Amino acid sequence: MARKTFKFRLYPNRQQRDTLTATLDVCRELYNAGLQERIEAWKNRTPVRCYDQINQLPDIKQVREDVAGVFSQVLQDTLRRLDKTYKTFFGRVKRGQKAGFPRFKGRNRYDSFTYPQSGFELNGKLQLSKIGNIKIKQHRDLEGEIKTLTIRREAGCWYACFSVEYQPTKLPHNSNNIGIDVGLEAFATLSDGVRIENHRYYKAAQAKLRRAQRKMARRQNKKSKRRHKAILLLQKAYQHVANQRKDFQHKLSTQLVQNFGMIAVEDLNIKSLSAGILAKAVHDVGWSTFLNMLAYKAENAGRQLVKVDPKYTSQECPNCHALEKKPLSERVHRCDCGLTIGRDHAAAFVILGRGLRLQAQTMEQSVLVA
Secondary structure: OEEEEEEEEEEOOHHHHHHHHHHHHHHHHHHHHHHHHHHHHHHOOOOOOHHHHHHOHHHHHHHOHHHHOOOHHHHHHHHHHHHHHHHHHHHHHHOOOOOOOOOOOOOOOOOEEEEOOOOEEEEOEEEEOOOEEEEEEOOOOOOOEEEEEEEEEEOOEEEEEEEEEEOOOOOOOOOOEEEEEEOOOEEEEEOOOOEEEOOOHHHHHHHHHHHHHHHHHHOOOOOOHHHHHHHHHHHHHHHHHHHHHHHHHHHHHHHHHHHOOEEEEEOOOHHHHOOOOOHHHHHHHOHHHHHHHHHHHHHHHOOEEEEEOOOOOOOEOOOOOOEOOOOOOOOEEEOOOOOEEEHHHHHHHHHHHHHHHHHHHHHHHHHHHO
């Protein structure tokens, strides 16, 4: 079984928008209060469990009418969300990793709440317990069993995100193999010679984003409607860039999984690459999201994604395997063995070769174990 999320736009009326916003405010306040209680308990060396905090909810509802107006499982999930964040923090600390302590959430930093099991129904409209029937644009059918529903606010718009569990359909056997060299000049170069352009969505939108940022900066009264409107316009501009990038990556990853049985990629440390002088370009190209999409789609379709050592892939000759250092400005691979080929194309060939060798080793080991 696998998980996927279906995201649909909601069109609440004014009263429903107010109720959705009020629900977010209650959940945010509960999250912050729960975090404060945990901090105090830690200072006093007295443990507080998620179960203990959930058991306090009936008493809170008796004295807080706004809390009583929120579906009980939504409130419980808010505290479970805090518990998960808290455990993740301490888990990273124990492993010696860099960890940021859980933060209190401001009004613009808490944008979703979840119905974990029940309290919702989809029948032409989306019926939410304690909120009502909301118009929904369901542009495709759901598949599988609905596990959770998350209501999310993004740039002033509301969305319903259904997390479903389903049985993925395996694609027919495909003996075609491909190596992929991701880059900044081209988004990717394939070992079959195909070059996929880097659209640079963020860079293309920078002028528009700067105008929106300047407009927001001029609205200095933080409580004014004009500043709020300027913030929404800026958020929508950023969301448009993210949507463009995600749409491109979804289409490309789906196409690759459908056309190839084995896909070889570099096992890149993208986090370290994102910290250098090329950080903005690396974030704009979105390698991490693309490779994650490729990984889960390949697994669900029964394809094989092989990650290879990225060392010297751009310096190794795919024909004779000799190593020759080349500056980044040199875009053509020329080897003494006579091979002349584009630098990125050569790297994609090297990645494919390493992927095929790893695939063969894995198959050999599985035969020996059997």
